[in-house]
Amino acid sequence: MACPVASKQPVEPAPIQQLVQDSELQSHSHLPASTTLALQIQHNLQYQHAWTDVRVHSHSPVTNEPLVRPLLSGLPPKRLYVHPDEQIDLLKEAQRQRTAAKQAGGKSDTLDVKAQPEREWVLPARLVEKWTLHRLSDIFDAITTVPPESATPNVEDSAANPWRTTKRVVLATADTDSTVVFYIVHDGVVKPRQN
Amino acid sequence: MASVAEPFPVSYIGGRYLIFDVDTIAHARREHNICGVFIGTIPNLSQQNVFLGIPLELMAEEARVLVEGGHAYIVDDVTLHKKGFLEMSREDRMKYLRDMDQQGMEVARGMKQAAEDRTEKALKEKGLDRILQERKLKKLEQTTVESEAGAGSLFDSAPSTPTVASSPAPETILEPHYITPTTSHPPLPVPDPASALSLPEVPRQYPLFRYLHSKGYFSMPGIRFGCHYSVYPGDPLRFHSHFLAAGLDWDEEFDLLDLVVGGGRLGTGVKKAYLIGGEAPSKIGSVEDKQASAGERVESVRAFSMEWAGF
Incomplete structure:
Protein backbone atom coordinates (compact mmCIF):
# COMPACT_ATOMS: atom_id res chain seq x y z
CA MET A 1 0.00 0.00 0.00
CA ALA A 2 1.56 3.25 -1.11
CA CYS A 3 1.27 5.82 1.59
CA PRO A 4 1.91 9.45 0.71
CA VAL A 5 5.00 10.89 2.28
CA ALA A 6 3.99 12.89 5.31
CA SER A 7 6.20 15.85 4.55
CA LYS A 8 4.27 17.07 1.55
CA GLN A 9 0.60 16.34 1.57
CA PRO A 10 -1.61 18.08 -0.93
CA VAL A 11 -4.78 17.07 0.92
CA GLU A 12 -5.10 15.89 4.45
CA PRO A 13 -6.45 12.35 4.50
CA ALA A 14 -9.95 11.86 5.76
CA PRO A 15 -10.22 11.13 9.49
CA ILE A 16 -11.42 7.64 8.81
CA GLN A 17 -8.39 7.00 6.65
CA GLN A 18 -6.14 8.22 9.40
CA LEU A 19 -7.87 5.96 11.84
CA VAL A 20 -7.60 2.93 9.63
CA GLN A 21 -3.92 3.60 9.08
CA ASP A 22 -3.28 3.99 12.76
CA SER A 23 -0.50 1.56 13.61
CA GLU A 24 -1.98 0.84 17.01
CA LEU A 25 -5.05 -0.61 15.42
CA GLN A 26 -3.04 -2.98 13.30
CA SER A 27 -2.10 -4.95 16.37
CA HIS A 28 -5.69 -5.18 17.45
CA SER A 29 -7.02 -8.47 18.69
CA HIS A 30 -10.40 -8.08 17.05
CA LEU A 31 -11.27 -9.08 13.55
CA PRO A 32 -10.77 -6.32 11.02
CA ALA A 33 -14.47 -6.40 10.17
CA SER A 34 -15.56 -5.55 13.69
CA THR A 35 -12.81 -2.97 14.07
CA THR A 36 -13.74 -1.17 10.88
CA LEU A 37 -17.37 -1.27 11.92
CA ALA A 38 -16.44 0.43 15.18
CA LEU A 39 -14.48 3.02 13.25
CA GLN A 40 -17.34 3.60 10.88
CA ILE A 41 -19.68 4.25 13.78
CA GLN A 42 -17.09 6.42 15.47
CA HIS A 43 -16.81 8.48 12.33
CA ASN A 44 -20.53 8.73 12.01
CA LEU A 45 -20.96 9.88 15.59
CA GLN A 46 -18.14 12.37 15.39
CA TYR A 47 -18.95 14.02 12.11
CA GLN A 48 -22.67 13.53 11.65
CA HIS A 49 -23.91 13.79 15.19
CA ALA A 50 -21.28 16.09 16.70
CA TRP A 51 -20.25 13.70 19.43
CA THR A 52 -16.95 14.45 21.10
CA ASP A 53 -14.25 12.35 22.64
CA VAL A 54 -15.43 9.16 20.98
CA ARG A 55 -13.09 6.37 21.93
CA VAL A 56 -12.75 2.74 20.95
CA HIS A 57 -12.62 0.22 23.77
CA SER A 58 -11.08 -3.10 22.96
CA HIS A 59 -10.97 -4.40 26.50
CA SER A 60 -13.62 -4.58 29.16
CA PRO A 61 -13.24 -1.99 31.93
CA VAL A 62 -14.73 -4.55 34.33
CA THR A 63 -12.68 -7.65 33.70
CA ASN A 64 -9.89 -6.29 31.48
CA GLU A 65 -10.57 -9.19 29.16
CA PRO A 66 -10.88 -8.45 25.45
CA LEU A 67 -14.42 -7.49 24.57
CA VAL A 68 -16.47 -9.63 22.21
CA ARG A 69 -16.25 -6.77 19.77
CA PRO A 70 -14.83 -3.29 20.14
CA LEU A 71 -17.18 -0.87 21.83
CA LEU A 72 -17.23 2.89 21.69
CA SER A 73 -17.80 5.50 24.31
CA GLY A 74 -18.39 9.16 23.69
CA LEU A 75 -20.01 12.36 24.77
CA PRO A 76 -23.11 13.44 22.86
CA PRO A 77 -23.63 17.17 22.27
CA LYS A 78 -26.68 17.15 24.52
CA ARG A 79 -28.14 14.70 26.97
CA LEU A 80 -29.18 11.61 25.09
CA TYR A 81 -31.33 9.92 27.67
CA VAL A 82 -33.31 11.31 30.57
CA HIS A 83 -35.05 8.80 32.77
CA PRO A 84 -38.72 9.77 33.29
CA ASP A 85 -38.20 10.07 37.05
CA GLU A 86 -35.18 12.27 36.54
CA GLN A 87 -37.19 14.33 34.09
CA ILE A 88 -39.77 15.06 36.76
CA ASP A 89 -36.99 16.10 39.07
CA LEU A 90 -35.39 18.33 36.47
CA LEU A 91 -38.70 19.96 35.65
CA LYS A 92 -39.34 20.71 39.31
CA GLU A 93 -35.90 22.25 39.61
CA ALA A 94 -36.47 24.32 36.47
CA GLN A 95 -39.81 25.54 37.79
CA ARG A 96 -38.18 26.51 41.08
CA GLN A 97 -35.55 28.51 39.27
CA ARG A 98 -38.14 30.18 37.07
CA THR A 99 -40.17 31.40 40.03
CA ALA A 100 -36.98 32.53 41.75
CA ALA A 101 -35.99 34.48 38.66
CA LYS A 102 -39.43 36.05 38.46
CA GLN A 103 -39.29 37.16 42.06
CA ALA A 104 -35.88 38.63 41.42
CA GLY A 105 -37.46 40.74 38.69
CA GLY A 106 -36.32 38.78 35.69
CA LYS A 107 -38.35 39.01 32.54
CA SER A 108 -37.64 35.63 30.99
CA ASP A 109 -40.47 33.19 31.41
CA THR A 110 -38.82 30.13 29.94
CA LEU A 111 -38.56 26.81 31.64
CA ASP A 112 -34.89 25.92 31.45
CA VAL A 113 -34.38 22.22 31.89
CA LYS A 114 -30.72 21.69 32.55
CA ALA A 115 -29.47 18.22 31.85
CA GLN A 116 -25.74 17.87 31.44
CA PRO A 117 -24.68 15.56 28.63
CA GLU A 118 -23.42 12.21 29.79
CA ARG A 119 -20.95 9.81 28.29
CA GLU A 120 -22.62 6.87 26.62
CA TRP A 121 -21.59 3.41 25.63
CA VAL A 122 -22.06 2.65 21.97
CA LEU A 123 -22.44 -0.88 20.65
CA PRO A 124 -21.68 -1.08 16.93
CA ALA A 125 -23.67 -3.64 14.98
CA ARG A 126 -24.56 -4.44 11.43
CA LEU A 127 -28.16 -4.79 10.38
CA VAL A 128 -27.56 -8.20 8.81
CA GLU A 129 -26.22 -9.62 12.04
CA LYS A 130 -28.20 -12.07 14.11
CA TRP A 131 -28.27 -11.42 17.83
CA THR A 132 -29.29 -13.50 20.79
CA LEU A 133 -30.11 -12.61 24.37
CA HIS A 134 -26.95 -14.45 25.33
CA ARG A 135 -24.69 -12.23 23.24
CA LEU A 136 -26.48 -9.11 24.39
CA SER A 137 -26.07 -10.06 28.04
CA ASP A 138 -22.37 -10.78 27.46
CA ILE A 139 -21.96 -7.23 26.22
CA PHE A 140 -23.73 -5.82 29.27
CA ASP A 141 -21.76 -7.98 31.65
CA ALA A 142 -18.54 -6.54 30.29
CA ILE A 143 -19.36 -2.86 30.70
CA THR A 144 -19.69 -0.45 33.58
CA THR A 145 -22.78 1.63 34.21
CA VAL A 146 -20.96 4.80 33.20
CA PRO A 147 -18.17 4.65 30.62
CA PRO A 148 -14.70 5.30 32.01
CA GLU A 149 -13.80 8.96 32.25
CA SER A 150 -12.07 10.53 29.37
CA ALA A 151 -8.29 10.17 29.18
CA THR A 152 -7.92 13.88 28.57
CA PRO A 153 -8.24 15.61 31.92
CA ASN A 154 -9.43 18.94 30.52
CA VAL A 155 -12.85 17.55 29.73
CA GLU A 156 -14.89 18.57 32.70
CA ASP A 157 -16.98 15.70 33.94
CA SER A 158 -19.84 16.51 36.24
CA ALA A 159 -20.56 14.53 39.36
CA ALA A 160 -22.08 11.10 38.90
CA ASN A 161 -25.75 11.26 38.05
CA PRO A 162 -27.68 9.57 40.89
CA TRP A 163 -30.44 8.63 38.47
CA ARG A 164 -28.15 6.54 36.32
CA THR A 165 -28.56 3.20 38.00
CA THR A 166 -28.95 0.74 35.15
CA LYS A 167 -26.55 -0.05 32.38
CA ARG A 168 -27.41 1.17 28.96
CA VAL A 169 -25.82 1.16 25.56
CA VAL A 170 -26.60 2.99 22.38
CA LEU A 171 -27.00 0.31 19.78
CA ALA A 172 -25.68 1.72 16.52
CA THR A 173 -26.94 -0.37 13.65
CA ALA A 174 -25.26 0.19 10.30
CA ASP A 175 -26.91 -0.88 7.11
CA THR A 176 -24.98 -1.70 3.94
CA ASP A 177 -25.80 1.71 2.51
CA SER A 178 -23.95 3.25 5.50
CA THR A 179 -27.14 4.45 7.15
CA VAL A 180 -26.76 4.21 10.89
CA VAL A 181 -29.73 4.07 13.23
CA PHE A 182 -29.42 4.43 16.96
CA TYR A 183 -31.41 2.68 19.65
CA ILE A 184 -31.00 2.79 23.38
CA VAL A 185 -30.91 -0.63 24.99
CA HIS A 186 -31.28 -0.85 28.77
CA ASP A 187 -30.21 -3.73 30.90
CA GLY A 188 -33.38 -4.76 32.67
CA VAL A 189 -36.92 -3.45 32.83
CA VAL A 190 -36.72 0.32 32.46
CA LYS A 191 -39.90 2.30 31.96
CA PRO A 192 -40.16 4.30 28.75
CA ARG A 193 -39.60 8.00 28.32
CA GLN A 194 -42.66 10.21 28.01
CA ASN A 195 -41.43 12.00 24.95
CA MET B 1 -67.41 -8.51 47.12
CA ALA B 2 -67.43 -11.88 48.75
CA SER B 3 -64.08 -13.13 49.88
CA VAL B 4 -62.55 -15.87 47.79
CA ALA B 5 -61.00 -18.90 49.38
CA GLU B 6 -57.63 -19.88 47.99
CA PRO B 7 -56.75 -21.92 46.13
CA PHE B 8 -59.64 -21.27 43.77
CA PRO B 9 -60.56 -23.55 40.87
CA VAL B 10 -59.81 -22.62 37.27
CA SER B 11 -61.88 -24.55 34.76
CA TYR B 12 -60.07 -26.24 31.92
CA ILE B 13 -62.44 -26.66 29.01
CA GLY B 14 -61.46 -27.41 25.44
CA GLY B 15 -57.90 -26.21 25.88
CA ARG B 16 -58.91 -22.98 27.56
CA TYR B 17 -58.48 -21.83 31.13
CA LEU B 18 -61.66 -20.16 32.27
CA ILE B 19 -63.03 -18.52 35.39
CA PHE B 20 -66.79 -18.24 35.72
CA ASP B 21 -67.15 -16.72 39.15
CA VAL B 22 -67.28 -12.94 39.29
CA ASP B 23 -65.80 -12.73 42.76
CA THR B 24 -62.91 -14.95 41.77
CA ILE B 25 -62.27 -12.80 38.71
CA ALA B 26 -62.17 -9.67 40.85
CA HIS B 27 -59.96 -11.43 43.37
CA ALA B 28 -57.46 -12.60 40.75
CA ARG B 29 -57.29 -9.11 39.34
CA ARG B 30 -56.90 -7.31 42.64
CA GLU B 31 -54.66 -9.68 44.50
CA HIS B 32 -52.69 -11.41 41.80
CA ASN B 33 -52.49 -8.91 38.93
CA ILE B 34 -54.17 -11.35 36.59
CA CYS B 35 -56.46 -9.73 34.06
CA GLY B 36 -57.33 -12.39 31.52
CA VAL B 37 -59.69 -11.63 28.70
CA PHE B 38 -63.47 -11.65 28.91
CA ILE B 39 -64.94 -13.87 26.26
CA GLY B 40 -68.57 -14.25 27.25
CA THR B 41 -71.28 -12.85 25.05
CA ILE B 42 -75.05 -13.17 24.73
CA PRO B 43 -75.81 -16.46 22.97
CA ASN B 44 -78.34 -15.01 20.56
CA LEU B 45 -76.44 -11.74 20.06
CA SER B 46 -72.94 -13.00 19.51
CA GLN B 47 -72.13 -10.09 17.22
CA GLN B 48 -72.40 -7.89 20.28
CA ASN B 49 -68.75 -8.36 21.11
CA VAL B 50 -67.50 -4.93 22.12
CA PHE B 51 -68.17 -5.40 25.80
CA LEU B 52 -67.82 -9.03 26.67
CA GLY B 53 -68.54 -10.60 30.01
CA ILE B 54 -67.86 -13.72 31.96
CA PRO B 55 -66.33 -16.24 31.54
CA LEU B 56 -62.84 -14.89 31.78
CA GLU B 57 -60.27 -16.68 29.71
CA LEU B 58 -56.78 -16.86 31.14
CA MET B 59 -53.67 -17.21 29.09
CA ALA B 60 -51.89 -20.47 29.85
CA GLU B 61 -49.12 -18.35 31.37
CA GLU B 62 -51.58 -16.66 33.72
CA ALA B 63 -53.04 -19.98 34.80
CA ARG B 64 -49.56 -21.37 35.33
CA VAL B 65 -48.40 -18.42 37.41
CA LEU B 66 -51.49 -18.76 39.62
CA VAL B 67 -50.96 -22.48 40.06
CA GLU B 68 -47.25 -22.13 40.75
CA GLY B 69 -48.01 -19.52 43.37
CA GLY B 70 -50.46 -21.89 45.04
CA HIS B 71 -53.38 -19.53 44.45
CA ALA B 72 -55.35 -21.71 42.06
CA TYR B 73 -55.70 -25.20 40.72
CA ILE B 74 -56.82 -26.48 37.38
CA VAL B 75 -60.02 -28.49 37.17
CA ASP B 76 -61.14 -30.63 34.27
CA ASP B 77 -64.64 -29.19 34.08
CA VAL B 78 -66.04 -31.58 31.50
CA THR B 79 -65.49 -34.76 33.49
CA LEU B 80 -66.44 -32.95 36.67
CA HIS B 81 -69.80 -31.95 35.25
CA LYS B 82 -70.50 -35.30 33.65
CA LYS B 83 -69.73 -37.03 36.86
CA GLY B 84 -71.41 -34.49 39.09
CA PHE B 85 -74.70 -34.20 37.25
CA LEU B 86 -75.15 -37.78 36.18
CA GLU B 87 -74.55 -39.07 39.66
CA MET B 88 -76.70 -36.47 41.34
CA SER B 89 -79.52 -37.89 43.45
CA ARG B 90 -83.12 -37.07 42.62
CA SER B 157 -116.45 3.58 44.76
CA ALA B 158 -117.06 4.15 41.05
CA PRO B 159 -114.21 6.11 39.45
CA SER B 160 -114.75 9.85 39.52
CA THR B 161 -112.46 10.53 36.56
CA PRO B 162 -113.21 8.48 33.49
CA THR B 163 -109.78 9.09 31.91
CA VAL B 164 -108.04 6.89 34.36
CA ALA B 165 -107.83 3.22 33.50
CA SER B 166 -110.98 1.95 35.01
CA SER B 167 -109.55 -1.03 36.79
CA PRO B 168 -106.16 -1.17 38.42
CA ALA B 169 -104.31 -4.08 36.89
CA PRO B 170 -105.39 -7.11 38.84
CA GLU B 171 -102.68 -8.73 40.87
CA THR B 172 -101.39 -11.08 38.19
CA ILE B 173 -99.80 -14.28 39.21
CA LEU B 174 -96.05 -13.76 39.12
CA GLU B 175 -94.16 -16.04 36.80
CA PRO B 176 -90.72 -16.95 38.09
CA HIS B 177 -87.89 -15.39 36.16
CA TYR B 178 -85.68 -17.96 34.46
CA ILE B 179 -82.21 -17.68 35.85
CA THR B 180 -79.10 -18.88 34.06
CA PRO B 181 -76.59 -19.57 36.78
CA THR B 182 -73.01 -18.64 35.86
CA THR B 183 -71.38 -21.23 38.06
CA SER B 184 -72.33 -24.81 38.78
CA HIS B 185 -71.47 -24.89 42.45
CA PRO B 186 -74.00 -25.16 43.97
CA PRO B 187 -75.47 -27.66 43.08
CA LEU B 188 -72.06 -29.27 42.53
CA PRO B 189 -69.63 -29.11 45.43
CA VAL B 190 -66.51 -26.99 44.99
CA PRO B 191 -64.07 -29.28 43.19
CA ASP B 192 -61.45 -31.00 45.23
CA PRO B 193 -57.96 -29.47 44.86
CA ALA B 194 -56.50 -32.96 45.20
CA SER B 195 -58.00 -33.93 41.85
CA ALA B 196 -56.43 -30.94 40.10
CA LEU B 197 -54.81 -31.27 36.71
CA SER B 198 -51.07 -30.84 36.29
CA LEU B 199 -49.40 -27.50 35.55
CA PRO B 200 -50.63 -25.82 32.38
CA GLU B 201 -48.50 -26.17 29.29
CA VAL B 202 -46.92 -22.83 28.54
CA PRO B 203 -45.21 -21.35 25.50
CA ARG B 204 -41.49 -20.63 25.56
CA GLN B 205 -41.97 -16.97 26.46
CA TYR B 206 -43.34 -17.99 29.85
CA PRO B 207 -40.16 -17.11 31.84
CA LEU B 208 -40.49 -13.51 30.75
CA PHE B 209 -44.14 -13.46 31.75
CA ARG B 210 -43.34 -14.91 35.15
CA TYR B 211 -40.52 -12.43 35.62
CA LEU B 212 -42.69 -9.43 34.82
CA HIS B 213 -45.50 -10.78 36.95
CA SER B 214 -43.11 -11.20 39.88
CA LYS B 215 -42.22 -7.54 39.55
CA GLY B 216 -45.87 -6.58 39.92
CA TYR B 217 -46.63 -5.82 36.30
CA PHE B 218 -49.92 -6.68 34.65
CA SER B 219 -49.71 -8.40 31.29
CA MET B 220 -52.27 -8.56 28.54
CA PRO B 221 -52.02 -10.40 25.25
CA GLY B 222 -49.81 -8.36 22.96
CA ILE B 223 -51.02 -9.40 19.54
CA ARG B 224 -52.39 -5.92 18.94
CA PHE B 225 -48.88 -4.55 19.12
CA GLY B 226 -47.13 -7.43 17.43
CA CYS B 227 -45.52 -8.83 20.54
CA HIS B 228 -46.25 -11.46 23.14
CA TYR B 229 -47.46 -9.26 25.99
CA SER B 230 -48.35 -5.67 26.50
CA VAL B 231 -47.15 -4.93 29.98
CA TYR B 232 -48.87 -2.46 32.31
CA PRO B 233 -47.37 -0.94 35.46
CA GLY B 234 -50.75 -1.24 37.20
CA ASP B 235 -54.31 -2.18 36.42
CA PRO B 236 -54.83 -1.76 32.66
CA LEU B 237 -57.99 0.19 33.39
CA ARG B 238 -55.90 2.86 35.08
CA PHE B 239 -52.60 2.84 33.23
CA HIS B 240 -51.22 2.87 29.74
CA SER B 241 -48.88 0.02 29.04
CA HIS B 242 -45.17 0.59 29.44
CA PHE B 243 -43.72 -2.25 27.47
CA LEU B 244 -44.27 -4.40 24.46
CA ALA B 245 -42.65 -7.59 25.57
CA ALA B 246 -41.35 -10.40 23.43
CA GLY B 247 -40.01 -13.55 25.01
CA LEU B 248 -37.09 -15.38 23.45
CA ASP B 249 -34.98 -18.38 24.16
CA TRP B 250 -31.53 -17.66 25.50
CA ASP B 251 -29.74 -18.63 22.30
CA GLU B 252 -32.54 -17.92 19.88
CA GLU B 253 -31.25 -15.75 17.08
CA PHE B 254 -33.24 -12.66 16.19
CA ASP B 255 -32.94 -10.15 13.44
CA LEU B 256 -32.02 -6.65 14.47
CA LEU B 257 -34.37 -5.37 11.81
CA ASP B 258 -37.35 -7.27 13.18
CA LEU B 259 -36.98 -6.81 16.87
CA VAL B 260 -34.81 -3.86 17.66
CA VAL B 261 -35.43 -1.57 14.75
CA GLY B 262 -39.02 -2.60 14.03
CA GLY B 263 -40.04 -3.18 17.62
CA GLY B 264 -38.14 -0.18 18.91
CA ARG B 265 -39.77 2.11 16.38
CA LEU B 266 -43.18 0.70 17.06
CA GLY B 267 -42.72 1.00 20.79
CA THR B 268 -41.41 4.53 20.64
CA GLY B 269 -44.24 5.48 18.30
CA VAL B 270 -46.78 4.50 20.95
CA LYS B 271 -44.69 5.82 23.86
CA LYS B 272 -43.68 2.40 25.04
CA ALA B 273 -40.44 0.54 25.30
CA TYR B 274 -39.87 -2.70 23.47
CA LEU B 275 -38.79 -5.36 25.90
CA ILE B 276 -37.08 -8.60 25.01
CA GLY B 277 -36.18 -11.16 27.57
CA GLY B 278 -35.61 -14.78 28.35
CA GLU B 279 -34.22 -17.19 30.82
CA ALA B 280 -30.48 -17.68 31.21
CA PRO B 281 -30.02 -21.43 31.33
CA SER B 282 -26.84 -21.50 33.39
CA LYS B 283 -28.61 -20.89 36.66
CA ILE B 284 -31.41 -23.43 36.37
CA GLY B 285 -31.03 -26.39 38.67
CA SER B 286 -32.32 -29.23 36.52
CA VAL B 287 -32.60 -31.69 39.39
CA GLU B 288 -34.12 -29.31 41.86
CA ASP B 289 -37.77 -29.25 42.66
CA LYS B 290 -39.47 -26.85 40.30
CA GLN B 291 -41.61 -25.20 42.94
CA ALA B 292 -38.72 -24.63 45.29
CA SER B 293 -36.48 -23.05 42.71
CA ALA B 294 -39.17 -20.77 41.31
CA GLY B 295 -37.71 -17.72 43.04
CA GLU B 296 -34.25 -18.46 41.77
CA ARG B 297 -35.52 -18.98 38.27
CA VAL B 298 -37.21 -15.62 38.34
CA GLU B 299 -33.81 -14.12 39.07
CA SER B 300 -32.22 -15.87 36.13
CA VAL B 301 -34.42 -14.06 33.63
CA ARG B 302 -32.66 -11.31 31.77
CA ALA B 303 -34.59 -8.55 30.03
CA PHE B 304 -33.57 -5.63 27.85
CA SER B 305 -35.69 -2.57 27.14
CA MET B 306 -35.27 -0.75 23.86
CA GLU B 307 -36.16 2.70 22.79
CA TRP B 308 -35.34 4.79 19.79
CA ALA B 309 -32.38 6.98 20.69
CA GLY B 310 -34.00 10.02 19.11
CA PHE B 311 -31.35 10.95 16.61
Missing part, protein backbone atom coordinates in the same frame (compact mmCIF):
# COMPACT_ATOMS: atom_id res chain seq x y z
CA GLU B 91 -83.53 -35.42 45.98
CA ASP B 92 -80.63 -33.05 45.34
CA ARG B 93 -81.93 -32.26 41.93
CA MET B 94 -85.39 -31.38 43.13
CA LYS B 95 -83.93 -29.26 45.88
CA TYR B 96 -81.78 -27.43 43.35
CA LEU B 97 -84.76 -26.84 41.06
CA ARG B 98 -86.80 -25.52 43.97
CA ASP B 99 -83.93 -23.21 44.86
CA MET B 100 -83.80 -21.93 41.33
CA ASP B 101 -87.57 -21.34 41.33
CA GLN B 102 -87.31 -19.47 44.57
CA GLN B 103 -84.55 -17.29 43.24
CA GLY B 104 -86.56 -16.77 40.06
CA MET B 105 -89.53 -15.57 42.07
CA GLU B 106 -87.36 -13.16 43.98
CA VAL B 107 -86.04 -11.71 40.77
CA ALA B 108 -89.53 -11.47 39.30
CA ARG B 109 -90.79 -9.69 42.39
CA GLY B 110 -87.88 -7.34 42.29
CA MET B 111 -88.53 -6.55 38.66
CA LYS B 112 -92.19 -5.87 39.30
CA GLN B 113 -91.31 -3.55 42.17
CA ALA B 114 -88.82 -1.75 39.97
CA ALA B 115 -91.46 -1.29 37.26
CA GLU B 116 -93.92 0.14 39.76
CA ASP B 117 -91.29 2.50 41.12
CA ARG B 118 -90.55 3.65 37.62
CA THR B 119 -94.21 4.40 36.91
CA GLU B 120 -94.55 6.27 40.16
CA LYS B 121 -91.50 8.36 39.43
CA ALA B 122 -92.62 9.17 35.88
CA LEU B 123 -96.09 10.20 37.03
CA LYS B 124 -94.69 12.34 39.80
CA GLU B 125 -92.48 14.13 37.35
CA LYS B 126 -95.50 14.95 35.21
CA GLY B 127 -97.41 16.16 38.24
CA LEU B 128 -99.92 13.35 38.10
CA ASP B 129 -99.56 12.26 41.69
CA ARG B 130 -103.35 12.39 41.84
CA ILE B 131 -103.61 9.30 39.67
CA LEU B 132 -101.26 7.49 41.94
CA GLN B 133 -103.20 8.38 45.01
CA GLU B 134 -106.40 7.34 43.35
CA ARG B 135 -104.92 4.03 42.42
CA LYS B 136 -103.77 3.47 45.92
CA LEU B 137 -107.17 4.40 47.23
CA LYS B 138 -108.84 2.09 44.82
CA LYS B 139 -106.62 -0.75 45.90
CA LEU B 140 -107.50 -0.10 49.48
CA GLU B 141 -111.20 0.17 48.71
CA GLN B 142 -111.15 -2.98 46.69
CA THR B 143 -109.70 -4.86 49.58
CA THR B 144 -112.25 -3.35 51.95
CA VAL B 145 -115.05 -4.08 49.50
CA GLU B 146 -113.99 -7.63 49.19
CA SER B 147 -113.85 -8.01 52.92
CA GLU B 148 -117.24 -6.38 53.47
CA ALA B 149 -118.75 -8.11 50.44
CA GLY B 150 -121.45 -5.44 50.36
CA ALA B 151 -123.06 -4.70 46.97
CA GLY B 152 -124.13 -1.14 47.83
CA SER B 153 -120.74 0.24 48.40
CA LEU B 154 -119.71 -0.81 44.92
CA PHE B 155 -121.45 2.17 43.34
CA ASP B 156 -119.90 4.64 45.71
